[in-house]
Amino acid sequence: MALVSYVLNGKEKESRVGQEIAGKIKQIASELGYQPNHLAKSLRSGKTHTIGLIIADISNPFFANIARVVEDEAKRHGYTVIIGSSDENAEKSRDLLNVLINRQVDGFIIVSAEDSQEQVQYLKDKKIPFVLLDRYFPAIQTDFVSTNHYKAAYNAGVHLVKNGYKRIGMIAYDSQLFHMQERIRGYVEALTDNHIPFQEHWLKRVRISAIEQGVKAAIDEMMASEQPVDALIFATYSLAINGLKYINELRLNVPGDLAIVSFGQAEAFDLYYCPITYLKQPIGLLGQTAVELLVKKLKEPQAEPSQILMEAELIIRASSKTKSLVNN
Amino acid sequence: MALVSYVLNGKEKESRVGQEIAGKIKQIASELGYQPNHLAKSLRSGKTHTIGLIIADISNPFFANIARVVEDEAKRHGYTVIIGSSDENAEKSRDLLNVLINRQVDGFIIVSAEDSQEQVQYLKDKKIPFVLLDRYFPAIQTDFVSTNHYKAAYNAGVHLVKNGYKRIGMIAYDSQLFHMQERIRGYVEALTDNHIPFQEHWLKRVRISAIEQGVKAAIDEMMASEQPVDALIFATYSLAINGLKYINELRLNVPGDLAIVSFGQAEAFDLYYCPITYLKQPIGLLGQTAVELLVKKLKEPQAEPSQILMEAELIIRASSKTKSLVNN
Numbered sequence: 001m002a003l004v005s006y007v008l009n010g011k012e013k014e015s016r017v018g019q020e021i022a023g024k025i026k027q028i029a030s031e032l033g034y035q036p037n038h039l040a041k042s043l044r045s046g047k048t049h050t051i052g053l054i055i056a057d058i059s060n061p062f063f064a065n066i067a068r069v070v071e072d073e074a075k076r077h078g079y080t081v082i083i084g085s086s087d088e089n090a091e092k093s094r095d096l097l098n099v100l101i102n103r104q105v106d107g108f109i110i111v112s113a114e115d116s117q118e119q120v121q122y123l124k125d126k127k128i129p130f131v132l133l134d135r136y137f138p139a140i141q142t143d144f145v146s147t148n149h150y151k152a153a154y155n156a157g158v159h160l161v162k163n164g165y166k167r168i169g170m171i172a173y174d175s176q177l178f179h180m181q182e183r184i185r186g187y188v189e190a191l192t193d194n195h196i197p198f199q200e201h202w203l204k205r206v207r208i209s210a211i212e213q214g215v216k217a218a219i220d221e222m223m224a225s226e227q228p229v230d231a232l233i234f235a236t237y238s239l240a241i242n243g244l245k246y247i248n249e250l251r252l253n254v255p256g257d258l259a260i261v262s263f264g265q266a267e268a269f270d271l272y273y274c275p276i277t278y279l280k281q282p283i284g285l286l287g288q289t290a291v292e293l294l295v296k297k298l299k300e301p302q303a304e305p306s307q308i309l310m311e312a313e314l315i316i317r318a319s320s321k322t323k324s325l326v327n328n
Numbered sequence: 329m330a331l332v333s334y335v336l337n338g339k340e341k342e343s344r345v346g347q348e349i350a351g352k353i354k355q356i357a358s359e360l361g362y363q364p365n366h367l368a369k370s371l372r373s374g375k376t377h378t379i380g381l382i383i384a385d386i387s388n389p390f391f392a393n394i395a396r397v398v399e400d401e402a403k404r405h406g407y408t409v410i411i412g413s414s415d416e417n418a419e420k421s422r423d424l425l426n427v428l429i430n431r432q433v434d435g436f437i438i439v440s441a442e443d444s445q446e447q448v449q450y451l452k453d454k455k456i457p458f459v460l461l462d463r464y465f466p467a468i469q470t471d472f473v474s475t476n477h478y479k480a481a482y483n484a485g486v487h488l489v490k491n492g493y494k495r496i497g498m499i500a501y502d503s504q505l506f507h508m509q510e511r512i513r514g515y516v517e518a519l520t521d522n523h524i525p526f527q528e529h530w531l532k533r534v535r536i537s538a539i540e541q542g543v544k545a546a547i548d549e550m551m552a553s554e555q556p557v558d559a560l561i562f563a564t565y566s567l568a569i570n571g572l573k574y575i576n577e578l579r580l581n582v583p584g585d586l587a588i589v590s591f592g593q594a595e596a597f598d599l600y601y602c603p604i605t606y607l608k609q610p611i612g613l614l615g616q617t618a619v620e621l622l623v624k625k626l627k628e629p630q631a632e633p634s635q636i637l638m639e640a641e642l643i644i645r646a647s648s649k650t651k652s653l654v655n656n
Binding site: 050065075083085087245248268 | 378385386387389392393395396399400403408409410411412413415420423424427428431432569572573576594595596598599600601
C-alpha cells in the first residue's frame with residue numbers, strides 16, 4: 001500500500017501505480033473529506049515545532065515568569081509554545097494534555113498538578129516526549145529539571161536558627177506532591193540537626209482549595225499557643241501573600257513579632273515594608289534547561305532521562321534579621 | 329459518496345453499502361495512515377470546543393489573572409483554553425495566531441499587542457471568530473469588551489486634584505495602542521477641566537522594551553525640575569512596580585513627597601508600606617464577558633458585533649491621601 005500513499009502525498013510519479021487508479025484513490029479521499037493525518041506526517045517528518053507547556057497555576061507569578069522564560073528559550077530554538085494552566089487540578093491537566101496531543105505538539109514541558117502521576121506514566125508509556133519542570137515523581141523515571149526543594153527549605157531553617165529564632169513554624173500545602181514533601185522534610189531536619197526538637201503544632205498544612213481561611217486559622221493557632229512561634233517559613237508564594245496580609249491585619253510586626261522566610265518570589269516581597277527573605281529559585285535556568293532537555297529528547301528519544309536538580313539561593317533581607325538586633 | 333463517508337465515521341449500518349466494500353475502504357484508509365480530517369469534521373459538527381487566548385504578557389499579573397478567569401468561564405461553557413503570550417510583540421502574536429489556527433481552535437480571545445491591527449483585520453476578513461479583550465482598535469468594527477480607559481484615567485486625575493495635588497505627572501508607555509492613548513487623554517483632560525494647565529514635561533512616555541531605565545529617567549527628570557511633580561499616575565502595573573522600587577531607592581516618601589495612583593492591580597500594591605490607590609478593572613467581568621461574547625459569536629457568526637465598555641473602580645488608599653492631611 002506504500003505506493004498508494006505516495007500518490008496522495010505527491011511524492012511519486014503517478015505512472016508507477018497507473019494514472020487511473022491514482023485518480024480514483026484521490027477522488028475517494030477527497031470526497032470522503034479526508035486529508036493526510038498531520039500527526040502521522042509530523043512523526044515521520046519530525047516536527048510541528050510546537051511545544052505544549054502545562055503549568056500548575058497561571059495566576060502564580062512564579063509560573064507566569066517561568067512560562068515567559070520557556071517561551072523566549074523555545075523561540076530561540078525555533079519552537080512556538082502553547083500554554084495551558086491546570087489550576088492545580090488533575091482533571092483539568094488531563095483535559096489539557098488530550099487537547100494538546102490532538103493539536104499535535106511535538107512534546108510537553110509540565111509542572112505537574114496533584115494526583116497527575118498517572119498522566120505522566122501515560123505519556124511515558126505512549127513515548128510522547130516530555131520534561132517535568134519544578135515538580136517530579138521520584139517513582140517514575142523521567143526527564144526533569146527542578147529546584148532542590150529539600151535543600152532550599154533546610155537552608156531557610158538553618159538561617160532562622162542561626163539568627164536566634166527558637167520556635168520556627170512552617171505553613172505548607174496539604175499535598176502529596178513530592179516537592180512539597182521535600183520542603184517539609186528540609187524544614188524539619190534543619191531544626192532537629194540544630195538541636196531544636198521539632199513540634200508537630202509548628203507545622204500547618206493548608207488545603208490548596210481554601211488558602212485564605214487555612215492560612216488565617218494556621219496563624220491564629222500558632223500565635224495563640226503559650227509559646228507562639230517567633231519565625232515562620234511559608235512554603236509557597238500564595239501562602240506567603242495570604243499570610244502577610246493577615247499578619248498586617250493582626251498588626252504583628254515583622255520581624256519583631258514574627259520573622260518570615262518564604263518560597264516563591266515576587267514584587268510584593270520587595271515592596272513590603274520589611275523586605276521579605278526568600279528562596280530565589282533559578283527561574284531563568286530552570287526554564288532554559290527544560291527547553292534544552294526537551295529539544296534533546298526530541299532529537300534522541302531513546303537517550304537516558306536527564307534529571308537535574310538546581311540550588312535555590314537564600315536572599316536574606318530584613319524580615320529574618322538577627323533576633324538580638326531586632327529587639328534593640 | 330456520502331454513504332462511504334458514513335462507513336468511516338461509523339454512523340451508518342455497513343449493510344447499506346455492502347460489508348465487503350465498507351471493509352475495503354476502511355482498510356485502504358487505515359493503510360494509508362489517514363484519519364478523518366478534524367477540521368472538516370469540526371466545521372460540519374460546529375466545534376472543536378477549544379478557545380485560543382492570546383495575551384499581551386503572561387508575566388503581568390493583570391493578564392495572568394484574566395487568563396485564569398477566562399479558563400474558568402470557558403470550562404463552564406464546555407471549552408478548553410489554549411494560551412499564547414505575545415510579549416507585546418506583533419511578530420510573536422502573528423506566529424501564535426497561525427499556530428492556533430492550524431491547531432483548529434473554534435475562536436480567539438485576544439489582548440492585542442502593539443502593531444497587530446492588520447492581524448485583527450485578517451481574522452475579520454477570514455471570518456475567524458474572535459473577541460478583543462481590554463484593548464481594541466476603534467477603526468475596525470469587532471466584538472470587544474474593555475475597560476473605559478479614558479474614564480478611569482480621568483477619575484484618577486480628578487481624585488488627585490480634589491485631594492490638593494497641583495503638579496500631577498503621568499508615566500505611560502510610548503505606544504500607539506488605543507487604550508494607552510485613552511489613558512493619556514483622560515489624564516490630560518482631568519487636569520484642564522479642573523483649571524490645572526497641563527505641562528508637557530509632566531507626561532513621560534517610556535519604551536516598553538526598556539521599562540526600568542525609562543522609568544528611572546522619567547522620575548529623575550520630573551523630580552529634578554524646579555517645581556517637581558507632587559503626584560504621579562502610573563499608566564500600567566509594570567511601570568508602577570519599577571517606579572515604586574526606584575522611589576524607595578531615592579528615599580522619597582509616599583505620599584509626602586509624591587502621591588501615587590496606578591493602573592493595574594496586584595498584591596504588591598496591598599503590601600507596600602503605603603497601600604497604593606489603584607484603578608481596579610473588573611477582571612472577573614471582563615473575562616466572563618469575553619467568553620460569553622465569543623460563545624455567542626460562534627453560535628451566530630452573522631450577528632452585529634457587541635462592543636462593551638466597563639468602568640474601572642478607583643480604590644482609594646493611603647498613597648493619595650488628602651495633601652493637607654499628609655503635611656500635618
